[in-house]
Amino acid sequence: MASIITLEAVNKYYGQGANRIHVLKDISFAVEDGDFVAIIGQSGSGKSTLMNIIGCLDTQSSGVCRIAGADTASLLPDQLADLRGRFIGFIFQRYNLLPSLSAAENTALPAVYAGLGGRQRLERAARLLEGLGLADKTANLPAELSGGQQQRVSIARALMNGGRIILADEPTGALDSKSGENVMEILKGLNRQGHTIVVVTHDHGVAAHANRVVEILDGRIVADQRNREQAAVPPGAGHRSGRRSSLLSNKLDQCREAFRMSVQAILAHKMRSLLTMLGIVIGIASVVSVVALGNGSQQKIIEDINSMGSNTIDIMRGEGFGDRHAGRIHTLTVADADILGRQPYVAAVTPNTSNSGDLVFGNVTVTATLNGVGEQYFDVRSLEIEQGRFFTKDDVKATAGYTVIDHNTYSRLFQPGENVVGRVIMFRQKPLTIIGVLKRQDRSFGPGLDSLEIYAPYTTVMRRITGARFINSITVRAEDHVIPLMAEKKIIELLTARHKKQDFFTINTDSIRQTVENTTNTLKLLISGIAVISLVVGGIGVMNIMLVSVTERTREIGVRMAVGARQGNIMEQFLIEAVLLCLVGGVMGILFSRLVGWGLGMISDDFPMLYSSGITVVALACSSAIGIIFGFIPARNAARLNPIDALARE
Known part of the structure; x- marks a missing residue:
């Protein structure tokens, strides 16, 4: 018969220099396909090292080891893993079952890496366990099984991918005598089915079950005796059953197993x-x-900036915020606002003037700010009305004594829910008729949260209350299709030309936003x-x-x-x-x-x-x-x- 395992002058060393140990010394022998071989020797004789080299878990220092015709020394780690998965099944003395997996899952583990489909491998695992008398233990964890049962699960795992070669390292070492005999009978039965069995043991009683006994001493083979002839190998013995999954399916299956x-x-x-x-x-x-x-x-x-008005540009007196001389500059005029309003890049414009003073209604006196603005101011600032209406262009032309009050002023002077349209309030002893109340504005920019603000036509404020000829500021809203920075540039150029110098500064909400x-x-x-x-x-x-x-x-x-x-x-x-x-x-x-x-x-x-x-x-x-x-x-x-x-x- 053909040899499935061949070793030629195999040597194994451990350590370096003075600590170098020669473990295996010129080991040469072959195992025929379907044979039952026992490697026997005392502890430290090198028998376990020899089994590890045969099982592709370790490599020889020199010599040749061939498994199923493949020279193991020429194979990469993954190729050795593939060789183990296709041909070799291990039965360990300590079983080496994974504690978190059931008996069926432990049995099926080799098939995960061999590419067998999930359903197929679990069905095969169940059949193998049933053949070893563990049909009712497939869902049990290793801790729930006896030593003999765990060893049978280990045997089933060795057979999962076919187990053409089964390597058993002291398979009865951790078992009682009865369980040990059962394991050996199982191995003999597997050998009769055509599996090649290699048992490593120090027990001559275990070795007596084998067809052939190889004795090793101090790293050398000292005896090689055949007890009985091996039986003929049945066709297809030790070959893996079941169809391998596709490469993609196999990879996904392995990922699922790794995830679990x-x-x-x-x-x-x-x-x-x-x-x-x-x-x-x-x-x-x-x-x-x-x-x-x-x-x-x-x-x-x-949002607060946008509440000041989108695309708005404020034109203020002075060189910038904090200019101490800004109050003495009187160059911004209503005419400036009128000219800006006629520019194609301007959607709306309003002159602004303001003055603080006492505001009186009935027996309540408060300090408020009167803002003189144009009719477009409320649209520019995106303000909304709660009661009444805004004043109109005609009201501005007529210097109407109308006012729109904010919600804070309404709350300080009137009762909640009270309709105040038509009521007359006195600002610096000048009467103003309320025509509207603004909705509450939640904003971080603009007037303070507790400030009282009222609004009247700028003509009314300038002619009837303050007598001023100049305005404090101008607010411009650029057309939607115009870039605010471009509009700001053009406004500066226009007003500088009118004033012969730049005695103002601008505040662009778009710049603030950026x-x-x-x-x-x-x-x-x-x-x-x-x-x-x-x-x-x-x-x-x-x-x-x-x-x-x-x-x-x-x-x-x-x-x-x-x-x-x-x-x-x-x-x-x-x-x-x-x-x-x-x-x-x-x-x-x-x-x-x-x-x-x-x-x-x-x-x-x-x-x-x-x-x-x-x-x-x-x-x-x-x-x-x-x-x-x-x-x-x-x-x-x-x-x-x-x-x-x-x-x-x-």
Whole structure:
């Protein structure tokens, strides 16, 4: 018969220099397909090292090892994993079942990496367990099974991908004598079905079950005896049953399995996982809250600016705010406003003058500001009427003694709900008839929140009350299709030409809006940068915990590699776990930020928070990126573990 295992002059060394140990010395032998071989020797004789080389878990220092015709020394780690998955099934002394998986899931594990469909592998696992007398234990976890039952699950796992070669390392070492006999009978039955069995043991009683006994002592073969002839290998013995999934389906299936295992690992250490996510939660919540607060504040300020009028330009006396000589400049006139009103880039214009004084109604006296404005003022400033009407162009021409009062003045002089249209109030002992009441204005710009403002035609104020010939300011609203900055430039050029100099300054609401937006964006960026530090700290925490997780689960990694997992599968497993931790932390951070926003909204309207789907997506993307970045090193360390070292870790 053809040899399925061939070793030629195999040597194995451990250590370097003076500490170098020669473990295997010129080992040469072959195992025929379908044979039952026992490798026997004392502890330290090298028999387990020999089995690890045959099982592609370890590589020889020199010599040749061929498994199913493939030279293992020429294969890369993933190719060795594929060879293990296709041909070799392991039965370990300590069973090496994954504690979080059921008997059926442990059995089906090799088929996950071999590409067998999910439904097919579970059905095959159930059949294998039923054939080993465990039909009623498929859903049990390893902790719920006896030692003998766990070893039978281990045997079923070895057969999952066909088990053409079954390597058993002290398969009865952790069992009582009866369970040990049952395991050996199962192995003999598998051999009769055509499986090649290689048992490593120090027990001569176990070795007596084999067809052939190879004795090793101090790294050398000292005896090779055949007890009985091997039976003929049945056709197709040890070949995997079931159809492999497509490449895409296989990859998706492996991702689902890795995701499920990640969830199990996170839930197995709930408190540790929660503390790990805490840094991500705080970081994401900080960033989202800062951006939402910045967006809300920016929108509120811009709304207040817009309430002053869209596309408006105020023309004021003097060189700028704080000019002490502005009060002595009397060059702005109604004629200036009239000329501006005739320009094609101007939609509306109103001259403004103001004066403070006592306002009297009945026996109530208050201090108020009388604003002399044109009929277009209310449209320019986007003011709305609550009672009555605004004054008209005819009222301005007629120097009508009419006034429109704001809501604060209404509240101070009259009872709530009272209709005051037609009532007469006295401003500096001059009568004014109320023709309208403005709606309450919630704004941060313009008159103070507690100020009392009344409005009258500028002609009335200048001719009947103050006697002034000059105005304080002019307010212009540019046409919608005109860029406000261009309109501002043209206004400055026109008035400078009229006045022979620039003895005025302008306030452009569009410029204010842009300044506010730039300032708030800069503040958001600055504070977000500070908040990102907590994200980095959280990411470092994730990396530390993942490194601990790799250390704790080293044996699990070794088991997965032994049953056919490639380096990419192991890396994927731990990367998904890191990303999942960060992603859940990101979701919790977003929810916490929303909770903070809701709480602040209940307490006060001074801290508006505006959330957007964009920042939510960015936050989730950031948390995922942190999981990938900080989870990469632990995942790479796990993928690069030597299978034999991983299996040996307690």
